[in-house]
Amino acid sequence: MNKKQFFFFLAIAFLFIFVLLTLTYQESQSKLQYAGSDTGQQENTLILGHAEASSPPAVSFCPEDDCKTLVASLIQDSNTSIDCAIYDITSKDIADALLSEHRQGTKIRIVTDNARAATKTSKVGDLKSAGIDVLISQSKDSYMHNKFCVFDSKVSLVGSANFTDNSLLESYNNILVFEDEKLAKVLEEKIDSFYLGKFSDSSTVLGKDISSNFSVYFCPSNNCKNQIVSQISNAGTSIFCMVYSFTLDEFGDALLEAKGRGVDVKLVLESQQVTEYSEYQRLMAEGVEVILEGTPYLMHNKFCVFDNYTLVTGSMNFSYNGINNNDETLLVISDSNLARAFLSYFQGKLAEWNSKPEIK
DSSP states (O other): OOHHHHHHHHHHHHHHHHHHHHHHHHHHHHHTOOSSOOSOSOOOOOOOSSTTOOSOOEEEEETTSOHHHHHHHHHHTOSSEEEEEESOBOOHHHHHHHHHHHHTTOEEEEEEOHHHHTSTTOSHHHHHHTTOEEEEOOOSSSOBOOEEEEETTTEEEEESOOBSHHHHHTSBEEEEEEEOHHHHHHHHHHHHHHHTTOOGGGOOOOEEEEETTEEEEEESSHHHHHHHHHHHHHOSSEEEEEESOBOOHHHHHHHHHHHHTTOEEEEEEOGGGOSTTOSHHHHHHTTOEEEEOOSSSOBOOEEEEETTTEEEEESOOBSHHHHHTSBEEEEEEEOHHHHHHHHHHHHHHHHHHTTSOOOO
């Protein structure tokens, strides 16, 4: 090879390296940005406890998304273990998926509520008869009202949906699926505590910070109430909530105080839960925009979006039992992209149901 050929190949090599570095930089930058934000908050990706879990959770809204297939697939894709705390299990397809995994040797633990397990439609008896490890809460004064699972100690499902066909295919719910070992470990610790008999106010596992922008709390504890009140009190521009049952005066007081300082407050509530104890009438009388779900099915979500940035969701209703008696899960996540997904869903339902007649 002569000198001219050597310098030619050297130039080609430098050009290749430059192109490679440029593409790598552009790819890394695109992963750090969200497009089209108008929140005014600093954009970020979710960091769920460790470096390799930098992607946001998958979000599903039932019944628009096929939530039953999602749950069944998570069960069927498991290889070693399934740990679930689920208030109600009546879906034959979900029960069949659990039974199939049990026959294949997957270690399964199910924690559920005693009142729901005693119903005629419950599949808990079938699971127990097959040899699946099922723990039924014994308290008659509180519900084991959680709705979460951990698959293979790394994938977690958390939301408002029970394992019933009504909940997954007809009612309005949300499900988040995380790939994060730290969150999975915290949820498994909660399952462990149930097996030690620690239900309701005897619980010793009250939650943990998963990262700087993500925390999980277990009710009953002051953490659950304080987190909601704190988020309402700190909201600067907007509070949008979709809640199945809203009877707690303290949360109503905080929302009215927020409205009084100029925060845009909007709520969607389930019409069947509007009773003499509901905050609906009081909030409406004070000028808060409250829309009632307008279909034959249940609006079973329990979430709020604060300032288009912080999402609070889980199994907890805005009720005395929700914060003081029941075993519940509450997620608090500050992430503009995730908040935007829930906000878009909220705004769509607000517009859809805004024309429905309200309860007088």
